[in-house]
Amino acid sequence: MVTFSTVFAQESEAAANKIIVMEKSALARWCNGDPSGFLEISADDVVYFDPFLEKRLDGHEELTKLYESLRGKIFTDQYEMVNPKVQLSKEMAVLTFNFNSRVNDIEYKWNCTEVYRLEADGNWKIIQTHWSITKPELK
Amino acid sequence: MVTFSTVFAQESEAAANKIIVMEKSALARWCNGDPSGFLEISADDVVYFDPFLEKRLDGHEELTKLYESLRGKIFTDQYEMVNPKVQLSKEMAVLTFNFNSRVNDIEYKWNCTEVYRLEADGNWKIIQTHWSITKPELK
Numbered sequence: 245m246v247t248f249s250t251v252f253a254q255e256s257e258a259a260a261n262k263i264i265v266m267e268k269s270a271l272a273r274w275c276n277g278d279p280s281g282f283l284e285i286s287a288d289d290v291v292y293f294d295p296f297l298e299k300r301l302d303g304h305e306e307l308t309k310l311y312e313s314l315r316g317k318i319f320t321d322q323y324e325m326v327n328p329k330v331q332l333s334k335e336m337a338v339l340t341f342n343f344n345s346r347v348n349d350i351e352y353k354w355n356c357t358e359v360y361r362l363e364a365d366g367n368w369k370i371i372q373t374h375w376s377i378t379k380p381e382l383k
Numbered sequence: 384m385v386t387f388s389t390v391f392a393q394e395s396e397a398a399a400n401k402i403i404v405m406e407k408s409a410l411a412r413w414c415n416g417d418p419s420g421f422l423e424i425s426a427d428d429v430v431y432f433d434p435f436l437e438k439r440l441d442g443h444e445e446l447t448k449l450y451e452s453l454r455g456k457i458f459t460d461q462y463e464m465v466n467p468k469v470q471l472s473k474e475m476a477v478l479t480f481n482f483n484s485r486v487n488d489i490e491y492k493w494n495c496t497e498v499y500r501l502e503a504d505g506n507w508k509i510i511q512t513h514w515s516i517t518k519p520e521l522k
C-alpha cells in the first residue's frame with residue numbers, strides 16, 4: 245500500500261539525493277580548476293567560511309571574487325565525499341560530509357556543511373558553505 | 384499602514400533575535416564550564432563538527448558524551464559573538480558568526496555555523512553545529 249507517509253519518504257529521499265548529486269557535480273568541477281559549478285548554485289545571499297579567510301564572507305559578489313582568484317589553480321588527483329547526510333525540511337536542506345582529497349600524494353581531510361534553500365523558481369541554491377580542516381596540526 | 388509583509392518582517396526579526404539570544408545564552412554557560420545549555424537546545428538528530436574530531440559526530444547521544452567529557456573544564460575570560468547573521472525560513476534558521484575569545488591572555492578566533500529547526504512543539508532546536516578555527520596556523 246502506498247501511503248501518504250510513503251510518498252513523503254520517497255519525495256524526501258529524492259530531494260536528498262538530488263542535493264548530493266548537485267554537490268558532487270560542483271565538486272567535480274571544483275577539483276578540476278573550475279569554480280563555476282559552485283557559483284552557479286549559490287544564492288545571492290550566500291555566506292561562506294573557509295580556513296584561509298579572516299572572517300565570514302557575505303554574498304555572491306564576494307564569493308565570486310574569491311573563487312575567480314582560484315580559477316584554474318586547484319586540481320585534485322583523487323577525492324571522496326565521505327558519509328554524506330541530508331537533514332531536510334520543505335524549504336531548506338542541510339548537507340554535511342567529510343571530504344578526503346589527495347594532491348601530489350599528500351592527503352587532505354575536510355569537514356563540510358552546506359545549507360541549500362529551495363528558491364521560488366523551484367531550484368535548490370546554497371545559502372551557507374562552511375569548509376574546515378579536520379584535526380588541523382596546529383603550530 | 385501595517386501590511387502583511389510588515390508583519391512578516393517583524394515576525395522574522397523576532398525569530399532571528401530569539402535564535403541569537405538562545406545561542407548567546409548557551410554560549411554564556413559553555414564559557415563557564417557548563418555544556419548543558421547546548422545539550423538542552425540540541426535535537427536528537429544533531430550533527431556536529433569541531434577541529435578536534437576525526438569526523439562528523441552524529442546524534443545527541445554522541446554529542447552528550449563529548450560535552451560531558453568537557454564539563455567543568457572550559458572557562459573563558461572574555462568572549463564576543465561577532466557579526467551574527469540569521470538566514471530564516473519557516474522551519475529552519477541558519478545562524479553564522481565569528482567568535483573571539485580570550486583565555487589566559489591568549490586570543491582565539493573561531494568560525495561558527497548553527498542550523499536551528501522549528502520542532503513540532505514550537506521550540507527551535509539545533510540540528511547542525513560546525514565550529515572551526517579562523518585561519519589556523521598550520522604546521
